Amino acid sequence: MITLSTLLLVLAADSAISVIPRPVHVTPGPGAFVVTGTTVIVTDRATRPLGELLGDYLFPATGLRLAVRAAAPAGARVITLRLDPALTGLGAEGYRLDVTPGRITIRAPQPAGAFYAVQTLRQLLPAAIFRQARVPTAVWTIPAVSIEDFPRFRWRGIHLDVARHFMPKEFVKKLVDLAALHKLNRVHLHLTDDQGWRIEIRQYPRLTQVGAWRRQTIIGHSDRDSTKWRFDGQPHGGFYTQDDIAELVAYAQARFVTLVPEIEMPGHSQAAIASYPELGNKPDTLPVWTAWGVDENILNPSDATIRFEQNVLTEVMALFPGRWIHIGGDEAPKTQWKASPLAQARIRELGLKDEDELQSYFTRRMDEFLTAHGRSLVGWDEILEGGLAPNAVVMSWRGIDGGIAAARAGHDVVMTPGSHTYFDYYQSADTTTEPLAIGGFLPLDTVYAYEPVPAALTPDEARHVLGAQGQLWTEYIPDPKRAEYMAFPRACALAEVLWTPREAKSYPDFLARLATHLARLAVLDVNYHPLKN
Numbered sequence: 001m002i003t004l005s006t007l008l009l010v011l012a013a014d015s016a017i018s019v020i021p022r023p024v025h026v027t028p029g030p031g032a033f034v035v036t037g038t039t040v041i042v043t044d045r046a047t048r049p050l051g052e053l054l055g056d057y058l059f060p061a062t063g064l065r066l067a068v069r070a071a072a073p074a075g076a077r078v079i080t081l082r083l084d085p086a087l088t089g090l091g092a093e094g095y096r097l098d099v100t101p102g103r104i105t106i107r108a109p110q111p112a113g114a115f116y117a118v119q120t121l122r123q124l125l126p127a128a129i130f131r132q133a134r135v136p137t138a139v140w141t142i143p144a145v146s147i148e149d150f151p152r153f154r155w156r157g158i159h160l161d162v163a164r165h166f167m168p169k170e171f172v173k174k175l176v177d178l179a180a181l182h183k184l185n186r187v188h189l190h191l192t193d194d195q196g197w198r199i200e201i202r203q204y205p206r207l208t209q210v211g212a213w214r215r216q217t218i219i220g221h222s223d224r225d226s227t228k229w230r231f232d233g234q235p236h237g238g239f240y241t242q243d244d245i246a247e248l249v250a251y252a253q254a255r256f257v258t259l260v261p262e263i264e265m266p267g268h269s270q271a272a273i274a275s276y277p278e279l280g281n282k283p284d285t286l287p288v289w290t291a292w293g294v295d296e297n298i299l300n301p302s303d304a305t306i307r308f309e310q311n312v313l314t315e316v317m318a319l320f321p322g323r324w325i326h327i328g329g330d331e332a333p334k335t336q337w338k339a340s341p342l343a344q345a346r347i348r349e350l351g352l353k354d355e356d357e358l359q360s361y362f363t364r365r366m367d368e369f370l371t372a373h374g375r376s377l378v379g380w381d382e383i384l385e386g387g388l389a390p391n392a393v394v395m396s397w398r399g400i401d402g403g404i405a406a407a408r409a410g411h412d413v414v415m416t417p418g419s420h421t422y423f424d425y426y427q428s429a430d431t432t433t434e435p436l437a438i439g440g441f442l443p444l445d446t447v448y449a450y451e452p453v454p455a456a457l458t459p460d461e462a463r464h465v466l467g468a469q470g471q472l473w474t475e476y477i478p479d480p481k482r483a484e485y486m487a488f489p490r491a492c493a494l495a496e497v498l499w500t501p502r503e504a505k506s507y508p509d510f511l512a513r514l515a516t517h518l519a520r521l522a523v524l525d526v527n528y529h530p531l532k533n
């Protein structure tokens with residue numbers, strides 16, 4: 001029988017444990033561990049960098065520079081981190097975290113798991129631990145608990161479009177930090193589009209000399225009648241140098257985040273065509289686009305253009321060590337290819353049926369190229385339309401059908417349906433109280449309710465669903481503060497969709513934990529959308 005006092009104890013313990021995403025197994029214990037100046041962090045060789053990272057996380061708010069050692073000094077109260085091959089069953093990213101009043105023990109089969117244990121530990125501390133200056137009044141209490149934890153999905157992503165609005169390097173780092181705090185492990189950078197090219201490519205300097213800058217930006221939504229368009233008259237642009245990219249990659253790697261670069265082709269390429277007009281289908285010189293929408297100015301399908309894009313990808317691969325290279329592939333209208341003698345000649349000489357097959361030919365050339373270099377091509381679901389390249393991974397954004405078709409064909413899939421993962425959509429039913437957004441309606445509870453594995457798939461096919469990802473398209477997201485507003489707390493809900501076992505999810509329980517979690521985001525200066533409705 002449960003007595004009232006036990007129940008109160010359990011409730012008190014539970015309310016102290018407001019971890020997002022919810023861990024798989026949480027067993028509260030009696031008492032608490034208090035971090036003080038004599039606490040020592042003890043690591044093995046493999047977890048040493050993580051012990052130092054934990055020390056760095058704890059230092060600003062506590063003002064305590066905890067010693068990191070290879071062995072525990074006699075009598076010291078320790079936080080131990082070590083790899084434990086006996087826990088291999090927890091998978092590449094799982095961990096055990098045991099907190100008692102006398103010691104904290106983190107064990108994981110691999111470093112990623114120990115990293116996620118550290119993220120959980122941060123969330124067990126008072127929210128003030130996220131301050132970047134000393135909080136003299138705080139007591140750094142961690143409630144006793146045993147946690148065993150591992151993710152449901154391998155691909156837990158957030159995407160950021162830095163092409164429509166350039167986002168400073170420091171914000172990309174902040175997004176990586178926030179991803180890691182929520183145990184997300186992919187940050188997808190949409191680096192190129194009609195409105196801007198954001199990565200230095202040394203072989204083709206005009207891509208950033210010309211392509212990184214636009215003269216002005218359309219105000220509001222594009223009317224169908226382009227004579228009604230109005231512009232802000234403000235030049236906009238920016239790009240990451242290769243040194244910036246190297247810095248971002250290292251920053252992300254240290255936080256177990258893989259950056260996934262996206263170089264769009266053959267559509268969404270007007271900034272590239274503005275830089276090198278020979279990439280287009282017409283002789284005209286185009287500006288970097290100043291409006292939003294689907295643009296008919298796509299790349300031509302010549303061998304020279306394919307080589308150009310492969311040369312770009314060579315530099316991209318040298319910078320981004322991760323396996324996945326995204327080539328876009330979405331929204332490539334075929335109007336110009338239909339009218340182009342060159343494109344039509346290619347269709348004939350390659351024995352293709354139509355322009356969709358020509359795009360698939362283009363994509364297949366990229367797939368062969370990336371595969372030969374040990375990488376995997378990722379594309380939006382339009383890459384299915386003229387036949388899927390043999391090794392392609394599909395991002396299913398126009399609903400879930402592309403994901404189902406690709407998984408059935410034996411391809412890996414990342415679920416990114418607009419209906420549940422487009423964080424550029426409105427998050428309140430009353431849009432009059434919200435800043436202008438692209439449209440749509442994606443409230444927090446809809447994100448939380450999302451089930452990434454389509455019901456139509458067999459268990460064998462479902463194994464191809466790597467996970468899902470939230471999208472931040474930035475036509476109507478002009479700056480980092482707005483990006484935070486659109487991403488949070490919806491990214492918190494998606495993190496739980498991707499990490500927590502399906503049967504352990506509960507929206508009321510999530511909301512209760514979120515109340516505590518929002519205090520953390522506030523300390524971290526995240527401009528989250530307040531809970532209302």
Ligand code: ACM
Binds near residue numbers: 330331380397
């Ligand atoms: C997309 O939203 N065009 C992938």
